[in-house]
Amino acid sequence: MARDVRVVLVTGCSSGFGRATVPAFLENGWHVLATLRGAAERGPALVAEGERHPGRLLVVSLDVTRDDQRRAAVAAARARWGRLDCVVSNAGQALWGALEDVTPQELRAQMEINFLGAALLVRDALPLLRAAGGRIILISSLFGRAGFPLSSAYCASKFALEGFGAAIREELRPHGVQVAVVEPGRHRTGFAGRAAWGERSASARSPYAAQSAALAELTRAVAASPGPPAVRVASAVVALAERRRMPARVRVGRDTRLAHLMRRCLPERLADALWAVACARALRPHTERRAPAEVTS
Numbered sequence: 001m002a003r004d005v006r007v008v009l010v011t012g013c014s015s016g017f018g019r020a021t022v023p024a025f026l027e028n029g030w031h032v033l034a035t036l037r038g039a040a041e042r043g044p045a046l047v048a049e050g051e052r053h054p055g056r057l058l059v060v061s062l063d064v065t066r067d068d069q070r071r072a073a074v075a076a077a078r079a080r081w082g083r084l085d086c087v088v089s090n091a092g093q094a095l096w097g098a099l100e101d102v103t104p105q106e107l108r109a110q111m112e113i114n115f116l117g118a119a120l121l122v123r124d125a126l127p128l129l130r131a132a133g134g135r136i137i138l139i140s141s142l143f144g145r146a147g148f149p150l151s152s153a154y155c156a157s158k159f160a161l162e163g164f165g166a167a168i169r170e171e172l173r174p175h176g177v178q179v180a181v182v183e184p185g186r187h188r189t190g191f192a193g194r195a196a197w198g199e200r201s202a203s204a205r206s207p208y209a210a211q212s213a214a215l216a217e218l219t220r221a222v223a224a225s226p227g228p229p230a231v232r233v234a235s236a237v238v239a240l241a242e243r244r245r246m247p248a249r250v251r252v253g254r255d256t257r258l259a260h261l262m263r264r265c266l267p268e269r270l271a272d273a274l275w276a277v278a279c280a281r282a283l284r285p286h287t288e289r290r291a292p293a294e295v296t297s
């Protein structure tokens with residue numbers, strides 16, 4: 001295999017950031033192992049993406065919660081190209097709802113997809129990544145750094161991903177593997193529309209019914225409003241993968257950069273107080289709000 005071949009594995013390529021990342025890597029000369037759930041039915045649309053880049057795109061099934069499929073995806077990179085230079089862990093889903101309205105199974109499933117799926121895929125890929133002096137890019141979120149009400153499961157999964165990324169960044173440094181976290185703000189993808197809700201969130205008897213209704217209204221308003229396109233995140237991911245030294249963190253979007261600036265520049269207690277005001281405003285019923293605030297993810 002030629003030394004200039006660079007192979008990247010991306011998860012969650014059926015839509016959104018993952019889908020936009022595939023052509024972005026191909027156009028930059030990478031060989032791409034694009035993974036998604038149900039490749040047999042949904043793969044062909046993606047395969048068409050690779051027609052202009054013969055031999056550089058392989059599409060395989062990967063549900064990140066499945067041990068066998070994670071191992072098979074890594075084995076596919078080894079079998080086809082004999083190497084793996086970068087893993088982009090992008091697959092994710094949101095679970096909204098107050099903690100008391102979420103079942104233990106729902107909470108576990110959120111961690112399985114957003115955190116364990118990523119951590120175990122990286123674990124499986126590490127022998128190839130170490131051999132290549134490769135890179136790991138974890139798609140986190142603004143909510144990986146800031147807690148938002150009725151999002152505790154999602155925030156916990158992204159905070160876990162951030163802690164995982166920070167730890168393996170140092171653990172793998174002596175082995176020549178670089179790790180970075182991408183923290184997107186709100187972007188225009190299928191994400192808001194696909195979010196799951198806690199089983200009891202819809203119950204009028206829930207003590208959190210008013211907050212849930214406000215969040216549902218807010219997510220609908222956000223989903224219907226224009227936001228930056230997914231390709232912004234895709235471009236940032238490819239640019240990151242191509243840097244000689246990856247920074248620990250990259251933020252994409254005005255909202256996530258603003259939140260970071262607030263944390264960096266203000267005393268902690270003041271930043272916490274301002275964030276509390278922003279959270280309360282965001283979940284005020286629509287009629288009380290002058291303009292819909294944004295819920296990012």
Ligand SMILES: NC(=O)c1ccc[n+]([C@@H]2O[C@H](COP(=O)([O-])OP(=O)(O)OC[C@H]3O[C@@H](n4cnc5c(N)ncnc54)[C@H](OP(=O)(O)O)[C@@H]3O)[C@@H](O)[C@H]2O)c1
Pocket residue numbers: 011012013014015016017018036037062063064065090091092093094113117139140141142183184185186187188189190191192194230296297
């Ligand atoms: N859009 C935003 O505003 C935003 C902001 C911050 C962070 N993020 C993060 O960005 C990442 C991508 O989200 P997106 O905005 O591109 O949303 P999206 O369009 O809904 O894409 C999510 C992708 O994850 C996949 N996925 C979900 N569960 C999976 C599983 N168990 N195994 C494999 N794939 C799975 C989905 O596949 P299926 O089609 O099979 O469901 C889909 O391809 C997520 O980690 C999300 O948390 C998004």
